[in-house]
Amino acid sequence: MWIYRSSRVGGFLRSRSTLVPRPRLLATARAEPKQFSHAPYSSIITNVQWSPDSRSIYFVAQSRNGNRRLSNVFLNSTNLRTLTADDEDVVQYVITSKTLAYVAVNSARQRRYADTLRGTINRDTVAPDSVALAKILFPHEGYEPQMTELWTWARERNRHVSKTHDERPEQVIDDPFDKALSISPNGRYSVRLRTLTDVPDAWSAYEPAPNEKHLRVVPGMQADDVLFGVGFLKQFVLTDTISGKTEALVQAPVGRYLGYAANMESKWSADGQLLLLTNTFLPLDATASSGQRGPIYPCLAAVVEVSTRHVECLQHFADLVGTSNVPATKLQDARFVHTGVVLTFGDSFHTGTAILYRTEQNKWTAASPEEASRLHFHD
């Protein structure tokens, strides 16, 4: 991992010099890659994130046994700290100024769990792309769900937050749309996606994406023989990082597994009272009370009041989706500002449109451009 000083690169770009600025080597990881990768020559250092104060960098790096370990390096030193144990495979992590939360699979516990599923024969056999051979040959027999665990790291200590009986098996994949993991500003709550085991009958009313009718929700237990388990329905859940209690944040699935290709994000308001979720359906009762008729599309962005779980949609997919799974106008950014929520849309021509939403009589509505200007919002 290399670091550049932006000012030097900027100076070079504005100059006629041919002396290019040189980077500084910040951290090095050496291991034979064992994790699945979509591209050759992928680095074993991934998921680079800066600390909010710009003083240090977090990243995950594969170790010799293939587990991704969370590490941290400060800019003013070359000391590299590894924050997670060697038997923890870090799948996702998120940082705030006070706390760090991560989702990991414990390889020792996973091995015991896998042994109970299908024994030990050929367990380690993998295809060249690192997918277990058994999963390819025998999707049902070879399906090996992984037990993901939620951890926090604070005050130099790791703490297993989620309760074992709360953990659900799921197929861990590198889904670029899954950006759901977040932690509240005070570190008390964490949000992530979790696989559902029993799907309510009423959920078949949710409308799949236009060209993905086969993805309509099938009620009942989710079958293990879904290829690799990647088609499992998931929903946003909220975990109390102190008690470890986990419960559904929105009683509805996210849109991704019904064919809606958009990021699934969760973002907290500064006071920790509101949550901004993207690409999720709303609970059916909330949909009915909003007066929505016809097919039930997911919500491109919704705001949840954490204490009451009241959820309200800011923008529906249906307004953008047309006949395609991917709307011509994409949600590029969703964030809280001091006056409300700003959704930034962009199209393939790189033209962006920012819309300000603010509460008015306990209802979220889009502000007019004039009003947005008056509220001192500028994109």
Add this chain to the structure above:
Amino acid sequence: MEGQGGVNTVCRDSMGSCTGTYGSERQRCLHAPWRRRESCIADLSAARYSTLEHGVVQLCAAPRSGVGGSREPRMGDSVPRRWRSFLRYRHSSGDLGYTGIGFQTSKSYSAAPLPITASEFDFSTTPVAPYTSNNAYIFPSHLQAPYTLEWNAAVQQSLGKSQALTISYVGSSGRRLLQFVTAAVALVLLATNVTGRAQHLFDARDAIEMSRFSNLNQPEEHSLISFSPDGRYFVFVTSRGVWLRTRLNPECGSTAPVAWADSFAVGRR
């Protein structure tokens, strides 16, 4: 006597003269007037081929050399008393080095004296027009063909009337082995300054995963480039695919371990 498991046997009598040769002539060994104790030289049956990625076929020419010995029959004697050495080489049955539209080269040797000189391995390129395919293979004009040296030694000891023990050693070593390097590996972080010339900001030895680049002129879009919240720094991650090269090379190049072959007497004494 017949070699097994991909190892052909050169049979020699106790005086060191050959009574059989490689592969197709090994039947002669079966009808040779065997003496009770003899030594044989085991050899690999053919030069190995290896296929690199993207259709580049690599030939391993295989001159062979070996050391063999024979022992005068003497009861109770367990140490060879007289050794003879010989050198022998054999070219591979496939001679084609590389081929493709616009490129073809080949060279073969037959009964050439040893040692093989460096100049004999300088394959020249012979472009053949017209080029009628959309795909063309382009090699540097100074490209030197890879080759593999292989050597072996074997000692065989008959055990009783119907069995023999053969201990063989087979070694090989590759030279000038090709390494397939994706063009993307050489592409690195680019920036265009006011001179309008794109400059490499980074040393080209390090690979950066290029598949996520949507536009080379907009490297800031790369997902592995991350700016600090205050904008003062940015980091990016590169990779060196050493592990890939070490996995390709053993196809034709690493020294083989000791090879063992069992032999059994066939026929009537």
